Amino acid sequence: xxxxxxxxxxxxxxxxxxxxxxxxxxxxxxxxxxxxxxxxxxxxxxxxxxxxxxxxxxxxxxxxxxxxxxxxxxxxxxxxxxxxxxxxxxxxxxxxxxxxxxxxxxxxxxxxxxxxxxxxxxxxxxxxxxxxxxxxxxxxxxxxxxxxxxxxxxxxxxxxxxxxxxxxxxxxxxxxxxxxxxxxxxxxxxxxxxxxxxxxxxxxxxxxxxxxxxxxxxxxxxxxxxxxx
Numbered sequence: 671x672x673x674x675x676x677x678x679x680x681x682x683x684x685x686x687x688x689x690x691x692x693x694x695x696x697x698x699x700x701x702x703x704x705x706x707x708x709x710x711x712x713x714x715x716x717x718x719x720x721x722x723x724x725x726x727x728x729x730x731x732x733x734x735x736x737x738x739x740x741x742x743x744x745x746x747x748x749x750x751x752x753x754x755x756x757x758x759x760x761x762x763x764x765x766x767x768x769x770x771x772x773x774x775x776x777x778x779x780x781x782x783x784x785x786x787x788x789x790x791x792x793x794x795x796x797x798x799x800x801x802x803x804x805x806x807x808x809x810x811x812x813x814x815x816x817x818x819x820x821x822x823x824x825x826x827x828x829x830x831x832x833x834x835x836x837x838x839x840x841x842x843x844x845x846x847x848x849x850x851x852x853x854x855x856x857x858x859x860x861x862x863x864x865x866x867x868x869x870x871x872x873x874x875x876x877x878x879x880x881x882x883x884x885x886x887x888x889x890x891x892x893x894x895x896x897x898x899x
Contacts, residue, residue, distance in 0.1 A: 757832030
């Protein structure tokens, strides 16, 4: 896939974060789980538990001088399901570690809305960032990968996954997935390795979302009012 096609087909990206997290994101950027535990100085067994194991619940973290933060659970995955769908001799712990080193973005507004309406999230307020794809790609092209699956879920029929699940833009087989599915479903996730410290430069709108309710927190000037979740 080339960058021009990616930007044309998916001009907006979305990231869902904890309610109240925008001020911290604005200051520190979007951090992967690994980058977040580094920032908060979490080491040893506590770090390994967060990074290498399934989190059955969200994990609150804190550090003097930093706002309290929450590392989300990964309930949609299970070790037993991962053992059935992982390739390349990967273990569940290795898969968790891979995912925890990435920042995730949805390319489909419909998929984002389904997630916001899912049982686990519909009654909780979320912070949703809307990002300009061209801006992010221009700044992070060398750290961006694309995935054809929801890599953090093994619900229903777990899709195979392994070392080639995340591929650089130029290596991603867009035509294959477009013909197998559709243009809208040819790419499911866009990820950036480690962190996006200047995410505020690429965000065009920020909303608080709970169910059908949308509250706009911030919007870049001269953007369309329908740019959002």
